[in-house]
Amino acid sequence: MDKLTIRGGRRLDGEVPIGGAKNAVLPVLAASLLTDQVLEVPNAPRLSDVRTMCEVLRELGSGVEFSSRGGVSVQSAQRPASRTGWDLVRKMRGSVCVLGPLLTRTGRAEVSLPGGCVFGVRPIDVHLKGLEALGAQLRIDHGYIIAEAPRSGLVGAELFLGTAFGSSVTGTMNVMMAATLAKGTTVIHGAACEPEVEDLGNCLLAMGARIHGLGSPRIEIEGVTELKGATHAVLPDRIEAGTYLVAGAIAGGRVRTTGCRPQHLSVLTDRFFEAGYAVERGPDWLEVRSDGQRARPTDVTTQPFPGFPTDLQAQWMALMCRAEGVSLITERIYPDRYMHLPELVRLGARIRRQEAVAIVQGTERLSGAHVTASDLRASAALVLAALVAEGETQVHRVYHIDRGYERIEERLVNLGADILRERDEEGP
Numbered sequence: 001m002d003k004l005t006i007r008g009g010r011r012l013d014g015e016v017p018i019g020g021a022k023n024a025v026l027p028v029l030a031a032s033l034l035t036d037q038v039l040e041v042p043n044a045p046r047l048s049d050v051r052t053m054c055e056v057l058r059e060l061g062s063g064v065e066f067s068s069r070g071g072v073s074v075q076s077a078q079r080p081a082s083r084t085g086w087d088l089v090r091k092m093r094g095s096v097c098v099l100g101p102l103l104t105r106t107g108r109a110e111v112s113l114p115g116g117c118v119f120g121v122r123p124i125d126v127h128l129k130g131l132e133a134l135g136a137q138l139r140i141d142h143g144y145i146i147a148e149a150p151r152s153g154l155v156g157a158e159l160f161l162g163t164a165f166g167s168s169v170t171g172t173m174n175v176m177m178a179a180t181l182a183k184g185t186t187v188i189h190g191a192a193c194e195p196e197v198e199d200l201g202n203c204l205l206a207m208g209a210r211i212h213g214l215g216s217p218r219i220e221i222e223g224v225t226e227l228k229g230a231t232h233a234v235l236p237d238r239i240e241a242g243t244y245l246v247a248g249a250i251a252g253g254r255v256r257t258t259g260c261r262p263q264h265l266s267v268l269t270d271r272f273f274e275a276g277y278a279v280e281r282g283p284d285w286l287e288v289r290s291d292g293q294r295a296r297p298t299d300v301t302t303q304p305f306p307g308f309p310t311d312l313q314a315q316w317m318a319l320m321c322r323a324e325g326v327s328l329i330t331e332r333i334y335p336d337r338y339m340h341l342p343e344l345v346r347l348g349a350r351i352r353r354q355e356a357v358a359i360v361q362g363t364e365r366l367s368g369a370h371v372t373a374s375d376l377r378a379s380a381a382l383v384l385a386a387l388v389a390e391g392e393t394q395v396h397r398v399y400h401i402d403r404g405y406e407r408i409e410e411r412l413v414n415l416g417a418d419i420l421r422e423r424d425e426e427g428p
């Protein structure tokens with residue numbers, strides 16, 4: 001196990017190239033199950049979650065090849081296996097995305113229930129409701145979802161996929177993929193509008209699917225008899241970009257994220273302005289300018305896209321820890337997504353929680369300490385806070401960070417941070 005040792009107080013200046021989006025590449029890799037031809041993702045990021053998804057696909061009989069340039073090519077078997085292993089799905093909820101493509105391609109899928117994660121219950125009722133609407137028979141048996149299609153295959157339907165919290169990103173993805181090979185037309189109302197859903201749809205179009213309404217809450221899919229291979233470069237990772245921009249605001253300096261899509265970060269740009277930071281934008285870059293000044297207290301409420309992303313909530317909280325006043329952070333997607341809160345308090349932050357609301361009383365200084373990473377974004381928030389904490393911070397269990405950030409310490413060192421990755425002898 002590794003740890004990151006960070007000495008705070010350094011300005012950050014420079015550029016960070018943004019990689020392919022984790023939350024787009026995982027469903028795109030799952031879409032390879034829809035054809036027996038090769039699907040290539042030339043800009044797949046080097047993340048442990050990508051390797052885990054490739055392990056899941058190998059378990060189902062797929063061939064996987066990583067290219068030296070970072071891309072990955074996948075080709076599913078003529079007759080893919082039906083059952084994924086509990087151990088891999090337990091590690092990564094995103095592997096539930098194999099359910100829809102496997103079911104519609106082979107007529108059967110046995111996928112381990114993903115279980116919960118550190119920030120609460122992660123239901124999949126929407127996934128199951130959508131697949132049932134397409135004619136699937138579903139049951140839960142010994143911790144597995146057993147899904148079977150009628151012998152004649154899935155049948156297109158008109159259905160509503162919203163949840164109490166809005167819509168489900170991977171739920172929309174699963175149903176959209178299943179519908180591509182169903183008989184007839186499927187209309188999904190209440191579809192998630194996240195850019196990653198639209199990106200998966202663009203990949204499916206390249207494979208020969210017939211889809212209209214991508215990026216809107218109404219997606220129409222006309223089933224076809226088969227899909228072909230394709231080469232699809234996924235969209236840039238808006239959460240990775242947002243994370244480095246917050247790093248620049250916290251530490252002070254000028255940080256530019258290149259190869260990103262500013263239009264996917266409009267809400268963060270707006271919040272930066274509210275908090276008193278200058279943001280410049282170009283066609284494919286964003287730059288935040290900060291002289292390390294404390295932020296103006298700025299509230300955020302997490303919402304489905306285009307609202308403030310729940311995946312940037314922890315990072316924003318790290319920035320508000322030194323704001324000149326009280327900020328309210330309301331988590332509407334995952335009300336329990338506050339594992340970072342007690343660890344930020346260890347760094348000297350003053351935060352109280354009432355249900356889904358965190359009340360952050362900004363303070364002049366944070367001080368370095370031992371902290372433990374928990375989930376992917378909470379861990380990134382601890383690194384950000386450590387950049388401005390006095391003295392040394394050790395972030396333990398950084399494997400959480402490696403799930404979604406490619407070589408975070410190298411990118412931060414290139415910007416001027418004092419950060420070192422080491423073996424974690426003392427780690428919990």
Ligand code: EPZ
Nearest residue numbers: 023094123124125126127163165167168169170311333376
């Ligand atoms: C995706 O998860 C992302 N993961 C998450 O990113 C992200 O936080 C989330 O969308 C929200 O944007 C991937 O894309 C791999 P949901 P997903 O289904 O699809 C409720 C990260 O850090 N819900 O959109 O699992 C659910 O409880 C990860 O990169 C149901 O009620 O999220 C939540 O409140 C973390 N029933 C809301 O909907 C369901 O069947 C959104 O969940 C499914 C979800």
